Amino acid sequence: MDKEKKPSLSAPPLEKGLVMIFTGDGKGKTSAALGVALRALGHKMRVHVVYFMKGDYPYGERESLARFPNCDISIFGRDCFVDPRNVEPEDKEEARKGLEKARDVIQSGDYDVVILDEINVAVSWKLLDVNDVLDLIKNKPEKVALILTGRYAERRLIEAADLVTEMTQIKHPYDKGVLSQRGIDY
Amino acid sequence: MDKEKKPSLSAPPLEKGLVMIFTGDGKGKTSAALGVALRALGHKMRVHVVYFMKGDYPYGERESLARFPNCDISIFGRDCFVDPRNVEPEDKEEARKGLEKARDVIQSGDYDVVILDEINVAVSWKLLDVNDVLDLIKNKPEKVALILTGRYAERRLIEAADLVTEMTQIKHPYDKGVLSQRGIDY
Numbered sequence: 001m002d003k004e005k006k007p008s009l010s011a012p013p014l015e016k017g018l019v020m021i022f023t024g025d026g027k028g029k030t031s032a033a034l035g036v037a038l039r040a041l042g043h044k045m046r047v048h049v050v051y052f053m054k055g056d057y058p059y060g061e062r063e064s065l066a067r068f069p070n071c072d073i074s075i076f077g078r079d080c081f082v083d084p085r086n087v088e089p090e091d092k093e094e095a096r097k098g099l100e101k102a103r104d105v106i107q108s109g110d111y112d113v114v115i116l117d118e119i120n121v122a123v124s125w126k127l128l129d130v131n132d133v134l135d136l137i138k139n140k141p142e143k144v145a146l147i148l149t150g151r152y153a154e155r156r157l158i159e160a161a162d163l164v165t166e167m168t169q170i171k172h173p174y175d176k177g178v179l180s181q182r183g184i185d186y
Numbered sequence: 187m188d189k190e191k192k193p194s195l196s197a198p199p200l201e202k203g204l205v206m207i208f209t210g211d212g213k214g215k216t217s218a219a220l221g222v223a224l225r226a227l228g229h230k231m232r233v234h235v236v237y238f239m240k241g242d243y244p245y246g247e248r249e250s251l252a253r254f255p256n257c258d259i260s261i262f263g264r265d266c267f268v269d270p271r272n273v274e275p276e277d278k279e280e281a282r283k284g285l286e287k288a289r290d291v292i293q294s295g296d297y298d299v300v301i302l303d304e305i306n307v308a309v310s311w312k313l314l315d316v317n318d319v320l321d322l323i324k325n326k327p328e329k330v331a332l333i334l335t336g337r338y339a340e341r342r343l344i345e346a347a348d349l350v351t352e353m354t355q356i357k358h359p360y361d362k363g364v365l366s367q368r369g370i371d372y
Binding site (some may be wrong): 011014016018020022024026027028029030031032033036037040042043045048058059060061062063064065067068085094112113132143145158161162163164165166167168169170171172173176178181182183184185186 | 197202204206207208210212213214215216217218219220221222225226227228229231233237244245246248249250251253254298299331344347348349350351352353354355356357358359360362364367368369370371372
């Protein structure tokens with residue numbers, strides 16, 4: 001790519017849309033996906049974020065992403081957190097709807113970057129079948145970049161990805177009683 | 187925090203602004219900081235991004251961040267990449283200016299979240315003295331959140347931080363000839 005030129009107002013598509021995974025137990029997975037979205041949006045690319053498990057409603061990013069006419073978001077999952085030891089039928093149904101939406105969005109030709117937020121967790125907790133997610137990856141148009149986030153990324157997803165970063169928690173202020181903060185974590 | 191309510195139009199400050207570090211060799215450090223910025227901006231917080239080493243000019247994110255009246259950015263460093271084995275006086279001078287700017291921004295009371303992008307590398311490559319960065323952290327107003335990004339975060343910076351995530355590269359498409367992509371990496 002020519003980095004010297006300023007971006008034009010119309011975005012040429014990516015030559016090759018990579019499959020990227022941000023996983024691990026540290027803070028920064030969804031944040032990193034959002035950061036990539038911010039870059040892509042600045043280059044006039046079209047971005048779609050599919051939230052798979054948003055008990056923790058993404059207020060902050062939703063307000064910000066709404067400023068971009070070239071960004072859309074879809075939100076699935078119940079308002080509460082999923083209990084992995086006690087998955088409700090509604091959790092599975094929501095995840096299935098999210099997967100269908102993701103398939104439509106990826107195949108539509110309307111987006112350059114598609115973020116599948118927390119899909120790794122949805123697979124790990126058996127809300128989704130890993131084979132269905134592998135099919136999403138295998139059948140995606142060449143030029144569409146995919147970003148999968150969430151802990152517990154399955155081995156087969158990692159094998160299918162082009163780029164994988166594990167976010168490892170070195171230090172977290174849990175012990176100072178700070179669980180999550182407005183504007184930082186949601 | 188009450189997560190049920192929608193954010194109001196004026197942003198109350200953070201009760202405690204954490205010091206966060208995103209380090210490691212994997213993709214996602216600056217991206218994660220930008221994602222946090224996106225959230226904070228959506229909550230009407232005020233964000234300042236200080237770029238310490240932007241040979242790789244942040245076209246995409248710059249265009250996007252410019253949409254937010256509550257976001258400012260400052261860019262330091264020469265247009266080319268710094269060679270750590272051959273640091274030029276101008277590299278040090280640029281880093282010093284960046285540090286001064288960061289100090290002003292942090293102390294100004296005008297920002298809730300301040301991102302010091304690639305400052306870990308600037309310290310590691312001796313463009314900056316680690317003690318000066320520790321002073322920034324030690325003297326910051328309680329309510330200001332700081333995010334330090336870049337590989338090679340020094341032990342003393344990690345000790346001074348509240349939250350540290352190491353982004354570890356599990357897989358990268360270097361071997362497919364993909365170095366960096368418009369809209370994804372810059």
